[in-house]
Amino acid sequence: MTANSVVLQTHGLVKRFGGITATDHVNLSISQGARHALIGPNGAGKTTLINLITGVLPQSEGRITLEGLDITDLAPHQRVRRGLVRTFQINQLFNGMTPLETLAMVVSQHKGLGAKWWQALGHNPSVVERCGQLMEQFRLTDVMHQRTEQMPYGKRRLLEMAIALACEPRVLILDEPVAGVPAGEREELLQTVSALPSDVSVVLIEHDMDLVFEFANRITVLVNGAVLTEGSPAEIAQDPQVKA
Numbered sequence: 371m372t373a374n375s376v377v378l379q380t381h382g383l384v385k386r387f388g389g390i391t392a393t394d395h396v397n398l399s400i401s402q403g404a405r406h407a408l409i410g411p412n413g414a415g416k417t418t419l420i421n422l423i424t425g426v427l428p429q430s431e432g433r434i435t436l437e438g439l440d441i442t443d444l445a446p447h448q449r450v451r452r453g454l455v456r457t458f459q460i461n462q463l464f465n466g467m468t469p470l471e472t473l474a475m476v477v478s479q480h481k482g483l484g485a486k487w488w489q490a491l492g493h494n495p496s497v498v499e500r501c502g503q504l505m506e507q508f509r510l511t512d513v514m515h516q517r518t519e520q521m522p523y524g525k526r527r528l529l530e531m532a533i534a535l536a537c538e539p540r541v542l543i544l545d546e547p548v549a550g551v552p553a554g555e556r557e558e559l560l561q562t563v564s565a566l567p568s569d570v571s572v573v574l575i576e577h578d579m580d581l582v583f584e585f586a587n588r589i590t591v592l593v594n595g596a597v598l599t600e601g602s603p604a605e606i607a608q609d610p611q612v613k614a
Contacts, residue, residue, distance in 0.1 A: 376400065382431060383395070385415075396432075405587045454543075463518045468517060507535070574586060
């Protein structure tokens, strides 16, 4: 695959809720290794579009391809297995588990060890090694034995990203990763997002324009469920439609 090849593509994607068109013939192309931001006002249809791409919602029309394969009718977990992974705007974690337990379960599941994760944590060297790498990468070593519900909110967002990366994504969708994170915890999160592996294509949905322009090399602007414009950060910053 060449550096500029497309890994994820939507083809005329439409979602109607009764008489309301929430997603209006959206064509989106995500290149390999991209840092692609999806922006737009509240109600623009960003989350609906992501729910269609990840299989949470069925589309009314259109197709979705991942690395050239049609995934339009695959269930969400089948899309994850093929490398399309997301984090959620509202945290989806097991409150009673520690980061180490959580990651051991996810890594074991991904390696096909299923329900034997508690054995794998002590017995399978590859699981232990991968958990160690993820906790280091996502700055979780200091809270690895702490129950998730007791962790600072910024650390919980980092754990969500670690879980997503444990699934070995080809495309990683980050849904407002800094939403609700206190100012003091944001920098650690921003640095970690910036250091995500370059071979993983990242799609960022975010209202924080400083983060968008710092992170993205491509930006798509969504308004009323349709693509208003798309371009480099410099092009988007100068676009009169976007300014308006």
